[in-house]
Amino acid sequence: MQAKENSTVFLVDDDDRIRVSLARALDKRGFRVESFPSAEAFLESFDDTLPGCLVLDYGMPGLNGLDLQKHLAQAELSIPIIFISGQGGVPESVQAMKAGAVDFLEKPFRQAELVACIEMAFERDAETRSAQETMKTARNKFESLTAREREVALFMIEHPSTTSSKEVGRQLDISPRTVDHHRARILEKMSIGSVAELIDLSGSAALLEIGAPKDGIALR
Incomplete structure (x- = not known):
């Protein structure tokens, strides 16, 4: 799948054990992965021109998952988000989904479930980028x-x-x-x-x- 080959999974989780384990598992499945221990660390290096999706832990110290989602939206930085959480409940998941998240997975979850969400997120990202490019081209031609x-x-x-x-x-x-x-x-x-x-x-x-x-x- 071209979207998978060209895209990156940005993994943000403050739990070292989970972050390393997930990164290894996704790498074995052929995904390109960049991992970060905090939302702040992710923001410092995030380049929104790179296609991909964000696998984001909900409950983190400092800037939590919902805070990061809100921050990205306000900054008009578009990236599909998949929440993973061992803490968030129904209100948090509803809030995340209303704000456009691809899914909200509760830990522990099956790897196959996460992989399916990532592939869906990659497709959504590709469609969004294609639409943005079409819009940019049309505006340039109009001008x-x-x-x-x-x-x-x-x-x-x-x-x-x-x-x-x-x-x-x-x-x-x-x-x-x-x-x-x-x-x-x-x-x-x-x-x-x-x-x-x-x-x-x-x-x-x-x-x-x-x-x-x-x-x-x-x-x-």
């Missing part, structure tokens, strides 16, 4: 549009029921033929086949947040 092209694109995105060249031209005070030209260039630069695709893409890539150019370039 490459000329001032007028972006104005036409934004109008069609904001008025999905009014995308005919005649209507767009009337609203923007340009000829339908000019709208056709801009529409063709927009679709070409965005690497899409229709205005419907542009409208769909605008939601996931948040193109409306980019808006029209503010550099004073003439629109005609």
Whole structure:
């Protein structure tokens, strides 16, 4: 599995015995593992550009598992989290799951159960990174549009029921033929086949947040 080959299990547990044992077991199963004795130690070296997941002990001194989950969310550092705990109960597990954790495993748990969760987390991480890359690419392409092209694109995105060249031209005070030209260039630069695709893409890539150019370039 490509996700497994390219991803790392970041293991955080203050219990040396459990941390070493789990790291060895996962290594034998072919996983790349980096282990840390505390949440603070993990944060000091964490690089969110590296794909993977976080296997996180809930009950640790200092910054506990839920604290770390909250900290990562506030810092907009996205990584799937699998909680392991010998202390947390139902309220803690519910809180963790509501905050987006992949699972909350109570110690002792079967290794096969953890492995299944890790593989699920790797897939979730891969999907998230792919979506982020798609969004980044779309935003970069949108920003490459000329001032007028972006104005036409934004109008069609904001008025999905009014995308005919005649209507767009009337609203923007340009000829339908000019709208056709801009529409063709927009679709070409965005690497899409229709205005419907542009409208769909605008939601996931948040193109409306980019808006029209503010550099004073003439629109005609």
